[in-house]
Amino acid sequence: MISAQITGIVIAVQANYYWVKCDRIQGDLDQGDRNSQSSSALPQATLLCTRRDRLRKMGQKVMVGDRVTVEEINWDSQRAAICQVLPRQTELDRPPVANADQILLVFAFAQPAIDPVQLSRFLVKAETSGIKVQLCLTKCDLVSPDIQQQWRDRLMTWSYDPILISVYQHQGLETLRQRLSDRITVVSGPSGVGKSSLINALLPQLKLRVSSVSGKLERGRHTTRHVELFQLASGGLLADTPGFNQPDLDCAPIALAHCFPEVRSRLQQNSCQFSDCLHRDEPGCGVRGSWERYDLYLKFLDDAIAYQTKLRQQTEPEAILKAKTSANGKINYEMRLDRSKYRRESRKTRQQSMQVMKGKVIDWLEQEPE
Ligand code: GDP
Numbered sequence: 003m004i005s006a007q008i009t010g011i012v013i014a015v016q017a018n019y020y021w022v023k024c025d026r027i028q029g030d031l032d033q034g035d036r037n038s039q040s041s042s043a044l045p046q047a048t049l050l051c052t053r054r055d056r057l058r059k060m061g062q063k064v065m066v067g068d069r070v071t072v073e074e075i076n077w078d079s080q081r082a083a084i085c086q087v088l089p090r091q092t093e094l095d096r097p098p099v100a101n102a103d104q105i106l107l108v109f110a111f112a113q114p115a116i117d118p119v120q121l122s123r124f125l126v127k128a129e130t131s132g133i134k135v136q137l138c139l140t141k142c143d144l145v146s147p148d149i150q151q152q153w154r155d156r157l158m159t160w161s162y163d164p165i166l167i168s169v170y171q172h173q174g175l176e177t178l179r180q181r182l183s184d185r186i187t188v189v190s191g192p193s194g195v196g197k198s199s200l201i202n203a204l205l206p207q208l209k210l211r212v213s214s215v216s217g218k219l220e221r222g223r224h225t226t227r228h229v230e231l232f233q234l235a236s237g238g239l240l241a242d243t244p245g246f247n248q249p250d251l252d253c254a255p256i257a258l259a260h261c262f263p264e265v266r267s268r269l270q271q272n273s274c275q276f277s278d279c280l281h282r283d284e285p286g287c288g289v290r291g292s293w294e295r296y297d298l299y300l301k302f303l304d305d306a307i308a309y310q311t312k313l314r315q316q317t318e319p320e321a322i323l324k325a326k327t328s329a330n331g332k333i334n335y336e337m338r339l340d341r342s343k344y345r346r347e348s349r350k351t352r353q354q355s356m357q358v359m360k361g362k363v364i365d366w367l368e369q370e371p372e
């Protein structure tokens with residue numbers, strides 16, 4: 003007999019269905035199973051689950067990577083219902099993955115060549131998630147060992163130890179597999195660097211698994227933001243959908259320095275005495291200056307400040323707008339008129355202010371949603 007509830011991990015989500023890979027079952031096996039095999043040798047079942055109504059009413063969403071408890075298990079039809087989502091350790095938005103342990107950032111030595119500014123932008127974006135970042139440089143078959151070594155040395159000064167890969171020459175894949183084992187990994191990087199080739203090399207069973215899942219759900223796999231976790235032979239899980247291709251630096255200016263690991267260690271040693279320092283021209287700042295990416299840091303800081311300013315301006319119109327839902331369900335926005343504010347203004351000034359406000363509102367409404 004197997005107990006009524008078991009735990010597992012959500013490996014795919016489509017519409018209101020969740021594929022849950024069950025943990026290896028340790029207890030409550032019948033005597034025959036207990037005698038014949040250790041629990042780790044038992045196969046891990048995958049169940050097609052719905053979400054209990056109670057979770058839906060609570061607004062509890064279920065993401066790929068979530069650890070969950072399932073009940074009402076029907077082993078014959080491989081169906082069950084998720085009754086609990088365990089607390090998340092991490093949560094990524096793009097791709098939507100819970101509990102990712104690391105981001106594997108992929109760049110190529112050549113075709114396209116490494117651009118240190120673009121590389122740093124991706125690195126910083128990945129670091130803003132707070133999740134560990136692994137860097138991987140592909141296509142090493144296209145450059146000399148000297149160039150490979152120069153880049154490795156340079157990146158070590160940025161506090162990254164890159165894995166050098168050639169999918170064509172099967173180089174570096176073993177080291178990569180070791181770094182991916184027993185972890186949930188999300189791949190990221192610009193297009194053309196070899197991410198798909200790398201994922202295919204790591205997951206030769208991908209096509210097989212994809213067709214079985216899509217077949218049962220009778221839906222195409224590549225719906226927007228669809229993501230699925232695939233089991234690596236080494237025990238880890240890899241998200242098949244790469245994340246952020248064009249990263250925006252949406253980091254708070256004050257947090258930016260923490261996204262540079264070569265500075266993080268200095269900050270931990272309190273080398274800057276000011277807790278709110280932006281490490282620009284503040285006198286007595288111990289972080290400013292002596293590291294390769296400092297000028298890049300200043301450039302990104304300007305971007306981050308500009309982003310924050312834009313964000314503030316965008317949220318402002320909300321204060322002067324009132325949303326009204328019409329009979330056909332469409333939302334209209336109306337000016338929120340604070341009469342006391344305009345009481346003493348002449349009619350002309352009032353009209354001018356209204357024009358300015360309308361302009362702001364139109365700008366705001368025309369902005370593409372994120
Ligand atoms: P993605 O856009 O990041 O998913 O990149 P792809 O996997 O589609 O690869 C882009 C191009 O790089 C393709 O033409 C691949 O054949 C090529 N490529 C991938 N890996 C390697 C490699 O290890 N060495 C070389 N020379 N080319 C590679």
Ligand code: ZN
Nearest residue numbers: 274279281287
């Ligand atoms: Zn400082």
